Amino acid sequence: MNKTRLMLRKLVQDFYLVLIMVFLYAPIATMMVLSFNSSKSRTQWGGFTLRWYTEMFASRNIVDAMYNTLLIAFLSALIATLIGTAAAIAINSMRQVPKTIVMGITNIPMLNADIVTGISLMLAFIAFGISLGFQTVLIAHITFNIPYVILSVMPKLKQTNRYTYEAAMDLGAGPVQAFFKVVFPDILPGVLSGFLLAFTMSLDDFIITHFTRGAGINTLSTLIYSEVRRGIKPSMYALSTVIFVVVLALLVISNFAPKKQVK
């Protein structure tokens, strides 16, 4: 292959990459620009303003929704990590048949459509007599988060050497001590990434929350949905800009921070 052809190919490839990038980011960039637009119109630039940002942080609804979203994300990720890690350890030591059954059921919330999961949980809460509200959203989020934790921890568990655990026991450690001294440090990266995955899944969820929240409580997603249907408010653009920047910062930190251990 000669040089010009290689160059041409790279040019075409770069063009394609840029095209997709524009497709992915132009809408987000538009919202960012509009969030600083003092005119409510989407086509007229009325000058730079931070009014929508102050309005956003002054809005009781938005601040409450932010608080709910973060609290639910944190609690559901934490509880899912505890239950999920314990479950992964147990599943790992199961025989083939029960293991396959449990893992099959674990896959259901991940592969099922959110709308079906949401509806089924709503029906269950009503059947159990749990009134819809903060608690049901939390339970629902824990439910769809546990599989992500289990699937993050399982591969790490498979890599651990079971003889080190037995050696620790032979050397006089109790099962709990042996676990925390020997096994836990090995699976910690999986536990952490499971927690982070669960946290982001919870932050991002709309559909399941929509069906399980009842009337009294809003997360950011459900709030955006009702606001958008009522007519777009520029404070939603401000909100989306804030969310985008926060998500970007978190992902950059977690992906590109210098890693302690070299793999």
Add this chain to the structure above:
Amino acid sequence: MSKKMLAGPYLIWMVGFIMIPLALIVYYGLTDRTGAFTVANVMAITTAEHAKALWLSLGLSLVSTVICLLLAYPLAMILRGRNMGQSSFIVFIFILPMWMNFLLRTLAWQTLLEKNGVINGILSTLHLPTQALINTSGAIILGMVYNFLPFMVLPIYNVLCKIDDNTINAARDLGANFLQTLLRIWIPLSIPGVISGITMVFVPALTTFVISNLLGGSKILLIGNVIEQEFTKGSNWHLGSGLSLVLMIFILLSMALIAKYDKGEGSGF
């Protein structure tokens, strides 16, 4: 022995919040208001209104899935060719929108497509006629492609990265041209990623009610909208559950597809 006990909390949770809820959908779907057995809720899919919504959903999600695949495959090939690690910045850029709130991504397109939106604004400043962009099937397809494209890119990219360079070079050395390499090497070796990408796009696209609500207006009803309305407005849970059961048949089909090709590698999350 004590290790097995650790599964206790999860097993209880699993029964209480995965299995019983699903059983309830089946129960509601197969009974009427008096609790008597009936298949009327499931057969309701054959009424003109519901059948139309289902066909429209199937059609739009199929088109979106194909578009996603056609956009994502070359993208994944190019990204692989740049030969950078999993955590390289350029790959990160194409995955990032996945983590942006789903509703905000859809809001963004609403802003662009609306009657007084950004695109029509640009058109009118150029003295071009404004277009009816929103509340069309096209707008819904666009919304689906935009929202779910990263879910197609990621699994395909992951599986392409596992292909050994030597395999491709060997095909080239043996005289295969680009098309032959694509058909005989790239595509067969990337089938698991493609399949998992297809299900990750098709299932949410088939069942969405948000995209059709925000970009399709109230005129275009997808099967997701019908079910959502039965639960939030119409409050006929039996009918809503019955239609969900129909929907689950399609989900089960794609789960079966995944199980056939995916050998426990996960979808690349």
